[in-house]
Amino acid sequence: PHIQICLMQQQIKGWQRILSTSCANCAKNQRLRQKRVISEKKLTRYFIDHRRVSVTGGHGGQGINSFYSEPRKEFGGPDGGNGGDGGHVILKVDQQIKSLNLVLPLYRGFDGEKGGSKNCYGANGGYTYVKVPVGTLVKENGKTVANLAQHGEEYVAAYGGTGGKGNRFFLSNENRAPVTDTAGEPGQKRVLDLELKIMAHAGLVGFPNAGKSSLLRAISNAKPAVAPYPFTTLNPHVGIVNYQDYEQVSVADVPGIIRGAHLNRGLGLTFLRHIEHCRFLLFVVDLSVSEPWIQLQDLKYELDQYEEGLSKRPHVVIGNKIDLPQSKANLLLLKEQVEQRVIPLSALTGDNLEELLLHLKELYDCYVNAEQSHKQNSVKW
Numbered sequence: 059p060h061i062q063i064c065l066m067q068q069q070i071k072g073w074q075r076i077l078s079t080s081c082a083n084c085a086k087n088q089r090l091r092q093k094r095v096i097s098e099k100k101l102t103r104y105f106i107d108h109r110r111v112s113v114t115g116g117h118g119g120q121g122i123n124s125f126y127s128e129p130r131k132e133f134g135g136p137d138g139g140n141g142g143d144g145g146h147v148i149l150k151v152d153q154q155i156k157s158l159n160l161v162l163p164l165y166r167g168f169d170g171e172k173g174g175s176k177n178c179y180g181a182n183g184g185y186t187y188v189k190v191p192v193g194t195l196v197k198e199n200g201k202t203v204a205n206l207a208q209h210g211e212e213y214v215a216a217y218g219g220t221g222g223k224g225n226r227f228f229l230s231n232e233n234r235a236p237v238t239d240t241a242g243e244p245g246q247k248r249v250l251d252l253e254l255k256i257m258a259h260a261g262l263v264g265f266p267n268a269g270k271s272s273l274l275r276a277i278s279n280a281k282p283a284v285a286p287y288p289f290t291t292l293n294p295h296v297g298i299v300n301y302q303d304y305e306q307v308s309v310a311d312v313p314g315i316i317r318g319a320h321l322n323r324g325l326g327l328t329f330l331r332h333i334e335h336c337r338f339l340l341f342v343v344d345l346s347v348s349e350p351w352i353q354l355q356d357l358k359y360e361l362d363q364y365e366e367g368l369s370k371r372p373h374v375v376i377g378n379k380i381d382l383p384q385s386k387a388n389l390l391l392l393k394e395q396v397e398q399r400v401i402p403l404s405a406l407t408g409d410n411l412e413e414l415l416l417h418l419k420e421l422y423d424c425y426v427n428a429e430q431s432h433k434q435n436s437v438k439w
């Protein structure tokens with residue numbers, strides 16, 4: 059009887075298992091794996107926006123010197139095959155890749171195989187693909203040689219060398235038994251600078267602690283770190299603002315700019331590069347600081363020093379921290395000093411965010427119309 063009871067218990071357990079796997083409620087109770095939040099400091103390790111790579115194409119295979127011979131056909135003629143071509147090193151855009159951290163400092167293409175007797179050609183070296191993110195600029199000696207902006211786009215960074223010729227290649231009426239063969243050529247050798255420019259429609263430009271990250275958190279799905287000290291943000295973050303007509307506008311939060319950024323002070327020059335790619339700019343000014351128009355002048359000066367006319371891109375001035383007591387007076391003074399539109403808001407309390415969102419949509423529509431009128435390829439990322 060004891061064995062019987064044990065067997066029955068096992069059977070019941072088996073049913074439970076069957077029942078539990080078929081139960082839809084159990085699936086509900088299983089928690090979805092959440093996306094890991096990476097701290098800003100760790101993200102700096104992953105987010106690499108500049109890499110110098112040395113690329114060398116594969117070496118061409120050696121041609122072969124050989125003569126065909128078999129019983130009763132002693133002098134069958136030359137039959138040395140050509141060597142294979144060396145493989146290229148190719149940069150290929152992959153939209154799954156977000157940073158240049160996986161790009162190694164050195165790449166060498168596969169060599170072509172040497173030729174064989176009986177007119178066998180050596181195999182060509184395979185291509186070496188290096189995956190790079192969308193928006194990678196390829197520079198050589200400071201000159202831009204490629205702008206990889208589309209998924210799947212390829213750029214041959216280094217051509218492989220051509221394979222050598224076997225002695226069969228040199229067969230002619232004058233020379234019926236050539237003994238010449240040539241070596242394969244070495245592959246092309248280059249040193250390239252890869253630079254990543256993040257792609258966003260709008261860029262938030264402001265001094266450290268102005269509240270750029272808070273604003274991006276308030277209007278989009280992005281979650282950059284916010285803290286009451288300067289240089290909280292060390293990497294660019296991109297957030298997407300969704301509109302009711304299913305249009306999406308991307309906004310980039312770029313680390314704070316300080317006076318002398320164009321001379322590489324603060325976090326400096328590297329981040330001005332990201333602003334360069336934005337179609338319109340959102341200048342974020344801290345209204346709680348006295349004389350906020352000085353901030354605006356400094357920001358524009360830094361942008362213009364980096365690239366002439368960068369501050370003249372379509373832009374809007376955002377007066378942040380309007381909830382603080384001293385901000386109201388500063389806002390009036392700022393409006394007197396600045397002729398363009400100023401949108402006062404508070405990223406913390408969410409006051410007047412609608413005005414910014416509506417204006418952002420206007421800027422985006424203007425940009426789309428301009429693109430269409432130029433009859434260029436659609437650049438809606």
Ligand SMILES: Nc1nc2c(ncn2[C@@H]2O[C@H](COP(=O)(O)OP(=O)(O)OP(=O)(O)O)[C@@H](O)[C@H]2O)c(=O)[nH]1
Nearest residue numbers: 267268269270271272285286289290291314405406
């Ligand atoms: N009172 C008030 N505080 C704000 C507002 N917006 C941001 N802050 C505060 O200002 C501080 C800095 O905000 P961040 O969003 O980190 O500023 P940031 O411009 O991204 O700074 P960096 O990343 O260092 O360049 C934080 O303590 C925020 O809570 C606002 O509208 N009102």
Ligand SMILES: [Mg+2]
Nearest residue numbers: 270271290291
């Ligand atoms: Mg920030």
